[in-house]
Amino acid sequence: MPEVKAQPARRDTAELAFDEAIRENKKLSFPLQESSKSRLAGKLRYWWSWFVAGSLLLIIGPPSLIVLGIINKKMWLYPIARWGAAQWLRACGARIVVRGGEHLPEGESFVFASNHRSYLDTATLFFYTGKKLGLVAKKELLAVPILGQGMHYVNIFAIDRSNP
Secondary structure, three states: OOOOOOOOOOOOHHHHHHHHHHHHOOOOOOOOOOOHHHHHHHHHHHHHHHHHHHHHHHHHHHHHHHHHHHOOOHHHHHHHHHHHHHHHHHHHOOOOOOOOHHHOOOOOOOOOOOOOOOOOHHHHHHHHHOOOOEEEEEHHHHHOOOHHHHHHHOEEEEEOOOOO
């Protein structure tokens, strides 16, 4: 009887790229064969979203912080932040689907954990929960002009990542 040797299975490009990314601890994004047009569109969309966020922060932030500080109604920043989050998400073209919100009883507290797969996570939580949130943020964000002052107005718990 002739001897049959097993051949190793051929692996596709995605499997090889995944193995290499794991070995070298690199970030892997799909599709692997991305056209230069879609890459350019992605970069333009990224920079547009930060332009929108910066514009909202610079145009709406200072007057809101000044007025709310004078009348001592700092918690009124929540609806303004919620509106800003909605505008940012809309301008970025984000399509958000929320499921199960009807199962959250009114008047109860919840913990929402974001996996930070996007820089829009916080804006999404602000807008779609409709609740006053207490957030955890890195302490360096408190030093950002306007944003840091706004974070002092709402329930932000700043952590120092260099001191675990």
